[in-house]
Amino acid sequence: MTRKTGEMFLKRELLPFFWCSGCGNGIIMGCIFRAMEESGLSRENTVVVTGIGCWGKADDYFTTHAFHGTHGRALAVATGIKSANPSLDVIALVGDGDGATIGGNHLIHAARRNADITVIMSNNNNYGMTGGQYSGTTPFGAITSTSRYGHAEDEFDVSELVKTAGAGYVAKGTIANPLQLQKFIEKAFQKRNGFRFVEAMNICPTYYGKNNKTGNAPEMIEKLRKNTVEIKTARAAEPHELKGKIIVGEYADKEVDGFIKRYKEIQKKASVVSRK
Ligand SMILES: Cc1ncc(C[n+]2csc(CCOP(=O)(O)OP(=O)(O)O)c2C)c(N)n1
Ligand code: SF4
Numbered sequence: 001m002t003r004k005t006g007e008m009f010l011k012r013e014l015l016p017f018f019w020c021s022g023c024g025n026g027i028i029m030g031c032i033f034r035a036m037e038e039s040g041l042s043r044e045n046t047v048v049v050t051g052i053g054c055w056g057k058a059d060d061y062f063t064t065h066a067f068h069g070t071h072g073r074a075l076a077v078a079t080g081i082k083s084a085n086p087s088l089d090v091i092a093l094v095g096d097g098d099g100a101t102i103g104g105n106h107l108i109h110a111a112r113r114n115a116d117i118t119v120i121m122s123n124n125n126n127y128g129m130t131g132g133q134y135s136g137t138t139p140f141g142a143i144t145s146t147s148r149y150g151h152a153e154d155e156f157d158v159s160e161l162v163k164t165a166g167a168g169y170v171a172k173g174t175i176a177n178p179l180q181l182q183k184f185i186e187k188a189f190q191k192r193n194g195f196r197f198v199e200a201m202n203i204c205p206t207y208y209g210k211n212n213k214t215g216n217a218p219e220m221i222e223k224l225r226k227n228t229v230e231i232k233t234a235r236a237a238e239p240h241e242l243k244g245k246i247i248v249g250e251y252a253d254k255e256v257d258g259f260i261k262r263y264k265e266i267q268k269k270a271s272v273v274s275r276k
Contacts, residue, residue, distance in 0.1 A: 006033025009043065011061050018057050022217030024175040024202040025055055028122055031200070032091075032183040033061045037188035038182075046089045049078040050099035053129045054204075055122040058093045072103030079115040079259075086260045089192070090117045097127040101136040107158075107179035111165035111195045116258040118188045118196040121158060132207025139244070143211040159199045160250045168194030168256035172248050174201040176225035180248065187250075193258035201246050 010033055019025045036046070046064040050056040052071035059066035069077040078092040094100075099107050099121045110117070126144050127133040134144040134151050137158060141150045159172040169191055173181035181200055188196035203209060203220040214220050224246065231249025234242055 004034055004037040005034070006030075006037040009033045009036050009041075009063050011063055011222070012199065014061055017061065019054055020206045022203075023054065023128075024124065024204075024217070024221070025058065025122060025174040028055075028120065028181070028200045028202065029058065029061065029272060031178050031185055032093075032120060035182050035185035035189055038186050040262075041089050044079065045087070046091065047078075047081050047092065049074050049081065049092045051094055051103060053095040053098050053127070055093055055095040055124075056129070059110060072098055072101075072106065073117070074098060075103060075106040075110045075117070078117045078119075079110055082116050083263070086116070087261055089189070091189075092117055092119045094119060095123050095135075096121060096123040096125065096137040096158065096217060097133075097135040099125075100161075104136060107162065108165045111162045111167040113259045114166065114168055114194040114256045116193050116195070116260050118185075119198070120185060120188075121197070121199045121209065122202045123158065123199055124202040125155075126204055126208045128204045128207060132204065132211055142208075145207070145211070149194055159197070162195075162197045162199075164251040166195075166256075167197050167252055168258070169196040169253055170199075170251040171197075171253075172199040172201065172246070172251065174224045174228055174246060174248060175203065176201075176221045176228065177248070184250070187253075193261070194256035195258075201248075208228040 037248050045240050047067045048059045048062045050059040051074035059068050062266050074092045074094050078090045084091040131145050133146040137155045138151050139155050159170050163170045171184035184198045188198050205217045228248050229245045234247045
C-alpha cells in the first residue's frame, strides 16, 4: 500500500514556511495535505480560504485555489464561495483570534445554518501574529502581552460552542497526536455537507510559550500530550478531574441537510409561486 503524503497540494517552491521555528502550524499542514489526498479532494475543485494571522498565511502554500480574506471574515467569504458554486470543496483555515474572537459571531452563525464548508481552527491560545495578545481561548490566569499579571477571563471551549450552535460534525485534536488529528480532518472532508469543524490544539512557543514559561516547542508538545483526555474517558470523569484538561474526540457527528440543500428547496418553492 502506498502512503499518501498529500504532496501534490503543497507549493514546494515556497518552502521554508514563513512561521517561527517550533511553531506547530507545519504539523497541522501535514495533517491537512494527507487528509486531502486520502479523501480524494482535487486541486482544481478545492478552495482554501483564510483570514489574517500566522495561521492565516497558510493559504500561500496550497496548490489549490486560495483566497486570503480579512481578519475574522474567512467564514463569510467561504460561505459565499460555496453558495455561488456548490460543487466546490471549500476549506476555511482560521486561528482562535480569527475564528473564535473577532470572527466569533460568524462562527456561531455558520455553525447554526450548517454552511457546507470545513473549518480547521489552529488554537494556540493567543494572537500570534500581532505579538501574543489574549484571545477568546486564552485560559484564566495566563500571561499574554495584554494580561501581564494574568488573564482575568475564562476561555471558550470552541468545540462545545460550535456543537451547541448546531454543526453537523465537530472534533478536537492536538498537534501532539497528528494521526488522530488527520483522521478527524479526513472525516470532515468526506462528509461534504453541513458545517464541519475541526479544532487543532496548537502551540505558539514564541509568545504564549515564552510568556508562560512552558518550555521549548518539544516540551510544549509533550505538555499538550500529557494534558489530553479522550472524550470517552472524560464522560466518566468528575468535573474537578477535567479542570485544565484538553478533551479530544468527536463532539458532534450527526446527519444534517446543510444550508445549500435547504436553500435550493426554498428557491424551488419560490420559483413555482412566481410562475403562478
Ligand atoms: C479587523 C482587524 N483587526 C485586527 C487586525 C490585526 N491582527 C492581525 S492578525 C491578528 C491576530 C491573529 O491571531 P489568530 O487569529 O489567533 O492567529 P495566529 O496569528 O495566532 O495564528 C490581529 C489582531 C487585523 N488585521 N484586522
Ligand atoms: S508567532 Fe507563534 S503562531 Fe506565529 S509563527 Fe511564531 S510560533 Fe507560530
